[in-house]
Amino acid sequence: MSPELVSILVLIVVFVIATTRSVNMGALAFAAAFGVGELVADLDADGIFAGFPGDLFVVLVGVTYLFAIARANGTTDWLVHAAIRLVRGRVALIPWVMFALTGTLTAIGAVSPAAVAIVAPIALSFATRYGISPLLMGAMVVHGAQAGGFSPISIYGTIVNGIVERENLPGNEIALFLASLFANLVIATVVFVLFGGRALWARGAVTADEAFGTRDAAEKGAAEKGSAEKGAVVDAPDPARLTPARIATLAALVALVVAVLVFDLDAGLTAISLAVVLSAAWPDDSRAAVGQIAWSTVLLICGVLTYVGVLDEMGTIKWAGEGVGGIGVPLLAAVLLCYIGAIVSAFASSVGIMGALIPLAVPFLAQGEIGAVGMVAALAVSATVVDVSPFSTNGALVLAAAPDVDRERFFRQLMVYGGIVVAVVPAVAWLVMVVPGWG
Numbered sequence: 261m262s263p264e265l266v267s268i269l270v271l272i273v274v275f276v277i278a279t280t281r282s283v284n285m286g287a288l289a290f291a292a293a294f295g296v297g298e299l300v301a302d303l304d305a306d307g308i309f310a311g312f313p314g315d316l317f318v319v320l321v322g323v324t325y326l327f328a329i330a331r332a333n334g335t336t337d338w339l340v341h342a343a344i345r346l347v348r349g350r351v352a353l354i355p356w357v358m359f360a361l362t363g364t365l366t367a368i369g370a371v372s373p374a375a376v377a378i379v380a381p382i383a384l385s386f387a388t389r390y391g392i393s394p395l396l397m398g399a400m401v402v403h404g405a406q407a408g409g410f411s412p413i414s415i416y417g418t419i420v421n422g423i424v425e426r427e428n429l430p431g432n433e434i435a436l437f438l439a440s441l442f443a444n445l446v447i448a449t450v451v452f453v454l455f456g457g458r459a460l461w462a463r464g465a466v467t468a469d470e471a472f473g474t475r476d477a478a479e480k481g482a483a484e485k486g487s488a489e490k491g492a493v494v495d496a497p498d499p500a501r502l503t504p505a506r507i508a509t510l511a512a513l514v515a516l517v518v519a520v521l522v523f524d525l526d527a528g529l530t531a532i533s534l535a536v537v538l539s540a541a542w543p544d545d546s547r548a549a550v551g552q553i554a555w556s557t558v559l560l561i562c563g564v565l566t567y568v569g570v571l572d573e574m575g576t577i578k579w580a581g582e583g584v585g586g587i588g589v590p591l592l593a594a595v596l597l598c599y600i601g602a603i604v605s606a607f608a609s610s611v612g613i614m615g616a617l618i619p620l621a622v623p624f625l626a627q628g629e630i631g632a633v634g635m636v637a638a639l640a641v642s643a644t645v646v647d648v649s650p651f652s653t654n655g656a657l658v659l660a661a662a663p664d665v666d667r668e669r670f671f672r673q674l675m676v677y678g679g680i681v682v683a684v685v686p687a688v689a690w691l692v693m694v695v696p697g698w699g
Contacts, residue, residue: 326512338506
């Protein structure tokens with residue numbers, strides 16, 4: 261058995277173990293990089309660590325640190341409250357508010373599961389309270405997160421664009437962003453129409469105070485109880501009030517966007533710097549933020565990309581890409597890669613599979629018969645829209661956040677819906693983005 265085939269089989273084993281045993285794929289990938297690098301590829305430690313994505317490590321830590329602070333001081337609650345007021349409480353617009361909110365959060369730097377974790381509990385509570393289909397609301401939250409997920413300053417966008425740059429492929433950050441935005445917007449519209457959206461237009465309106473009143477009262481009561489036990493008085497600010505900490509955090513988020521888009525500064529270093537300033541000014545709000553950095557995501561991405569670096573170092577990527585290209589029909593190879601990305605991502609990490617598949621596509625993209633921009637966009641869309649699956653992180657968060665529902669039934673709904681997305685979207689993405697030859 262050739263070393264290249266061994267390394268690919270090890271990658272498959274990593275995906276299988278991560279899926280079936282709930283072990284962090286990044287940790288498995290680090291172990292696989294060590295084993296394959298030392299025993300199969302005859303690489304030393306320096307050769308193995310050559311593929312470690314230090315720049316992406318800083319981006320992940322920086323942006324999740326900043327958003328952990330935003331969540332701790334209530335800035336994200338303020339954003340949700342403002343969004344509800346913006347539509348004057350129209351029930352039919354609430355799913356679209358949640359779609360836009362999660363899209364905005366991911367577009368300006370939140371990790372997709374973090375945005376879903378913030379918004380899903382509120383969104384599913386609305387669904388239960390006002391008779392909105394939980395499948396409709398959950399799908400709107402997840403697709404909203406993916407709609408903004410490939411902006412130039414987002415986590416997914418930074419990762420994919422970084423991979424494209426390292427592989428010396430033609431890239432278009434805006435085209436990638438718009439492809440994901442449009443795809444998820446179309447899917448969300450179809451879901452809205454099919455799962456009760458039209459009936460919601462006949463509903464009345466609710467006030468933001470009514471929507472948040474129960475949750476605010478519970479949080480304030482808990483805060484007052486805790487402070488009474490400690491003999492102190494603690495103010496639990498309502499989500500509608502702009503405190504100095506929230507104003508500063510909103511300014512920091514705007515500053516991050518301006519620094520990256522206007523001044524072309526590094527997103528990770530900028531986010532860490534802004535987070536440090538907020539932490540120094542409001543240490544009580546920020547004390548727990550470091551613990552809320554998405555360390556599991558950091559481990560996942562860095563581990564998978566380090567293993568991909570080992571594959572590249574030993575020539576596996578070139579070997580596999582030539583094998584896919586050897587099919588003789590590049591368009592067929594492209595659609596197969598899209599389906600591989602969708603199927604694996606439905607059960608494992610979207611980012612992890614993109615980190616593995618994009619480099620595998622490099623050799624046949626180099627032939628020039630398929631546009632690199634369209635292929636990367638199709639892979640990105642195929643690997644992320646399937647996150648509605650209950651086996652994925654986002655789908656699991658939605659399932660866990662739904663109160664007062666038949667969870668078995670909701671699980672089956674998410675599973676069926678996820679299966680339909682896996683079956684349909686890769687083919688459509690391939691037809692729209694790859695066949696016309698983007699880039």
